Amino acid sequence: MYPDPTRRRPRLVAVSAIAVAALTLTACGPDITSAGSEAASDRLQAPTAEQPEGEITIWDRSGDLFEVFDAVIDDFNEKYPDITVNHQAVDIDAKLQNTLITGTDVPDGVFLDDAMVSGYADYLWDLSDVLDPYVDDIAPQKIDANSFDGGIYGVPYDLDPGLLFYNAAALEDAGVDVSAIETYDDLLDAAKEYQGVNPESHPIHLEQSGFLGQLQLEMYASQMGTSIADADGELRLDSPEYKKILTFLDTVQSEGLGTRAEYLTPTDIAELENGNQVFYPWAIWFSFAPQQLLPETSGDWKAMPLPAWEAGGARSGAMGGSSFVLPKDGENSELAWLFYEFLMYDEAGYSAVWGPNDVYPDGLNTSIPAYLPAADPKSPLFEPVEALGGQDLWAVATKAGAQIPAGTSIPPWWNGAAEYLGNDIQRMLDGDLTPEQVISESTDAIQKNLIDRQ
Structure with a gap:
């Protein structure tokens, strides 16, 4: 049994098609790179406290994927009980540009299409240092897609072979x-x-x-x-x-x-x-x-x-793809990094995202993780797809994804x-x-x- 298609459709349209609404931005991409932001080479550093604490505001699009991420917050809080996650469903394409320009109520983390990351780079943290322990195990195409002017500006989410x-x-x-x-x-x-x-x-x-x-x-x-x-x-x-x-x-x-x-x-x-x-x-x-x-x-x-x-x-x-970006003007961007690190690089996190859950009873089978240890062909996170004749789509997609050249x-x-x-x-x-x-x-x-x- 699959979830109500009215819940699933927003994810496929908004995420996988790289958000046609993005075309409402200026033809050359968001024209925000000349505003008074810090140098784009500024690198985010992970928190050093043993028990980091604070509140983070995370923006995601409304829809079923929002519900998936929302359900992982309890698991995140088992590891970081003193970090409160304020998870908001937002029209990112409509709000993000003006929010970054004005610097008012800037979120700590944002779900963003890969095709839009470089246009916002001057307002985002360079994540090269925090990603360093994982970068060799991330699909090269996704690292390249999030790289700009010597920095890495997105935490790779999905691979869409x-x-x-x-x-x-x-x-x-x-x-x-x-x-x-x-x-x-x-x-x-x-x-x-x-x-x-x-x-x-x-x-x-x-x-x-x-x-x-x-x-x-x-x-x-x-x-x-x-x-x-x-x-x-x-x-x-x-x-x-x-x-x-x-x-x-x-x-x-x-x-x-x-x-x-x-x-x-x-x-x-x-x-x-x-x-x-x-x-x-x-x-x-x-x-x-x-x-x-x-x-x-x-x-x-x-x-x-x-x-x-x-x-x-x-x-x-x-073909397509999304990542998570961390704006420099967010109050607790370093804590938001811990949230994304848990989602993407902790087995408990990525298993909750792609594995069977209340939204996707057989698992999220419209993408695979960009993190290669999570995309092991022999360790499927989602179940065979009945609508594909019971085919093991995980095995097909992960083997195909491994062939994608760097970009x-x-x-x-x-x-x-x-x-x-x-x-x-x-x-x-x-x-x-x-x-x-x-x-x-x-x-x-x-x-x-x-x-x-x-």
């Missing part, structure tokens, strides 16, 4: 052997084979949202160890890797192999349920769909690693880039641009309108 979800029942009926899918060329061949049996089908999902389309593009790029910008924030769209990805997407569209729809909208769901759309390359959080939104095909779906771009290449890339920091203008790159991908899928034109036009627009204006 890309997986290939597929309708196993429909594909078996069509005689398609999914075990033969090892590369994206193999995926095209499998889609053609399925379409040969089901002529009305368009087997592969093509994302129609500009924002999520850009997020998925970065998942594909992550597999090849690249991203929209390098470690210095320089654009690198003009590369063989991005040309290969865009050519693949263009091929899926031009050959009629793709269903264009926005992620889990009614049209998308209908095409999943009727067997027209049977391949969904997406982050682990797509597992929400068979559990809550696909009653007719629930149990038919399974997950496997993404195809590789080249034989022997990485079989997963990162770079996410530039402050990442969200704003969707207005250009995300939209240009859609223009390509409309037949109005070639892959080369997407690269050229998006590069020029992002450089001129976002990077040069910082």
